[in-house]
Amino acid sequence: MLNGRGQRASATSRVALPVLGALSLLAFWQFLIPLFGVPKYIVPTPWQVMLRIAADPLLLWQNLVPTFIESILGFIIGNLAAILLAIGFVYNKRVEQAYFPVVLFLNTIPVLALAPIIVLIFGIGILPKVIIASIICFFPTLVNMTRGLESVSASEKDLMHVLSASGFEIFWKLRAPRSLPFLFASLRIASTACVVGAIVGEWIGANKGLGAVIIQSTFNYRSDLLYAAIIVSSSLAVAIFLVVTAVERRIINYQ
Numbered sequence: 001m002l003n004g005r006g007q008r009a010s011a012t013s014r015v016a017l018p019v020l021g022a023l024s025l026l027a028f029w030q031f032l033i034p035l036f037g038v039p040k041y042i043v044p045t046p047w048q049v050m051l052r053i054a055a056d057p058l059l060l061w062q063n064l065v066p067t068f069i070e071s072i073l074g075f076i077i078g079n080l081a082a083i084l085l086a087i088g089f090v091y092n093k094r095v096e097q098a099y100f101p102v103v104l105f106l107n108t109i110p111v112l113a114l115a116p117i118i119v120l121i122f123g124i125g126i127l128p129k130v131i132i133a134s135i136i137c138f139f140p141t142l143v144n145m146t147r148g149l150e151s152v153s154a155s156e157k158d159l160m161h162v163l164s165a166s167g168f169e170i171f172w173k174l175r176a177p178r179s180l181p182f183l184f185a186s187l188r189i190a191s192t193a194c195v196v197g198a199i200v201g202e203w204i205g206a207n208k209g210l211g212a213v214i215i216q217s218t219f220n221y222r223s224d225l226l227y228a229a230i231i232v233s234s235s236l237a238v239a240i241f242l243v244v245t246a247v248e249r250r251i252i253n254y255q
Contacts, residue, residue: 070198074133082141133197137190144186148179
């Protein structure tokens with residue numbers, strides 16, 4: 001009984017403490033920031049931001065949809081490409097030796113420097129935003145997935161060979177399950193990074209999307225709308241992160 005009560009208390013604290021932390025920061029923002037003399041047109045209060053969200057829900061929703069689509073497509077394409085290339089690296093070391101340094105070099109290019117080039121080549125449609133989001137997701141998943149697939153010990157591989165397992169069976173029953181914790185660690189990173197990539201692409205060239213709202217409201221000194229767009233984009237990233245975490249728990253527990 002005490003153990004059950006302790007577990008419930010621990011679960012309650014895991015929920016209550018982050019909520020209390022967030023509420024304390026919001027209270028500081030709401031009541032103390034104005035006391036420091038910070039103008040509202042620079043840092044609006046949370047109440048003003050909530051009023052803006054309530055006043056323009058359609059505007060924010062219309063710009064949330066394209067950012068959501070770009071983020072999800074970038075997440076799927078970038079991670080899928082990374083997984084497939086990681087499998088190629090593991091099963092062909094010459095391919096890894098030839099192309100991993102190239103991938104590493106491309107990853108050193110700041111996305112803000114790469115984004116204008118991609119927009120210049122592919123225009124201002126949805127494609128460049130998806131490509132930018134994919135690029136941000138790609139490298140962490142490639143590195144983690146490669147490491148996960150290679151984490152199988154020599155004795156485990158020898159055992160599979162003794163059992164006359166085929167190459168596909170070794171991959172599906174040994175390498176793939178062993179790589180799942182590594183994969184989901186990178187997917188959690190990618191779940192928030194894909195939103196950042198989509199917004200960066202919208203900064204460079206777009207007339208819709210949360211990134212476009214952020215840029216336009218900045219130049220028009222509409223700080224309440226700026227903060228509202230930031231909150232909505234952060235909420236989108238958190239939502240994708242929670243979905244990935246839920247899928248991870250389901251799959252890992254099933255394994």
